[in-house]
Amino acid sequence: MSARTILAVVVFTIIAMFFIFTALFIHPFGEPDETDMDDYIIDNTQEETGANNGVTAVVFDYRGFDTLGEATVLFTAVAGVILIFRRLKK
Amino acid sequence: MTEMSKIVRTVTSITFPLAMIYGLYVIAHGHLTPGGGFQGGAIAASACAMVLVAFGSKWTIEKIKEKRLSVLESLGAISFIALALLGLVFGVAFFNNFLTGSNYIFGVVPITGSGLADINTAGILPLMNFAVGLKVIAGLFVIVLVMAYATTSLKEDKK
Numbered sequence: 001m002s003a004r005t006i007l008a009v010v011v012f013t014i015i016a017m018f019f020i021f022t023a024l025f026i027h028p029f030g031e032p033d034e035t036d037m038d039d040y041i042i043d044n045t046q047e048e049t050g051a052n053n054g055v056t057a058v059v060f061d062y063r064g065f066d067t068l069g070e071a072t073v074l075f076t077a078v079a080g081v082i083l084i085f086r087r088l089k090k
Numbered sequence: 091m092t093e094m095s096k097i098v099r100t101v102t103s104i105t106f107p108l109a110m111i112y113g114l115y116v117i118a119h120g121h122l123t124p125g126g127g128f129q130g131g132a133i134a135a136s137a138c139a140m141v142l143v144a145f146g147s148k149w150t151i152e153k154i155k156e157k158r159l160s161v162l163e164s165l166g167a168i169s170f171i172a173l174a175l176l177g178l179v180f181g182v183a184f185f186n187n188f189l190t191g192s193n194y195i196f197g198v199v200p201i202t203g204s205g206l207a208d209i210n211t212a213g214i215l216p217l218m219n220f221a222v223g224l225k226v227i228a229g230l231f232v233i234v235l236v237m238a239y240a241t242t243s244l245k246e247d248k249k
Binding site: 046047048049050051052053055056057059060061064065067068070071074075077078081082085 | 167202211240
């Protein structure tokens with residue numbers, strides 16, 4: 001075996017150990033460490049926003065500014081595509 | 091993209107309204123059922139892309155100009171920001187849900203807990219879903235349409 005292969009195996013083993021140990025010590029599924037915000041949203045969404053769908057309430061009400069950014073990304077993508085392909089069309 | 095066979099075109103003309111109705115349903119019920127403006131808009135834009143694939147980009151761009159789609163997309167963006175600014179005017183903050191609990195449209199607050207809710211709930215969320223849905227439909231469709239038409243005309247130039 002060349003030195004290059006040995007180095008590759010060692011580096012691969014170290015990186016694989018990182019992932020495996022992270023997966024072993026992760027918190028159990030469905031039980032996050034901090035649940036304050038989840039509990040608040042689940043308890044108060046219907047009363048505060050009037051929406052039965054909590055995800056939409058978070059996306060458009062609690063985190064509305066984030067959605068504005070997403071909309072801007074889409075707008076920029078459309079503007080860029082039209083700008084690039086305008087010359088090809090003629 | 092040239093048009094496909096008659097079988098594909100016929101099947102597309104039958105399934106296009108169904109896919110479009112499903113996408114619009116997901117947008118309109120965004121505050122009640124899973125989904126919303128982005129997801130329903132993606133479904134409806136896929137239906138439009140299906141028409142583009144089946145009928146060819148030339149036919150499609152003759153029927154609907156990409157400039158009009160671009161205007162629709164900007165309209166969606168402007169109404170989204172305008173709704174957010176209305177929260178500043180009538181409520182207390184940017185993106186404030188000022189319609190919930192009021193006597194106007196979409197003002198009903200449902201009973202807390204699981205169960206069915208009226209569609210007349212959730213304040214500005216349905217209106218924002220409509221705005222974002224319009225934006226996503228027009229935006230995704232104009233991207234696909236412009237790309238397909240540009241590459242088609244490029245191929246014809248080379249011949």
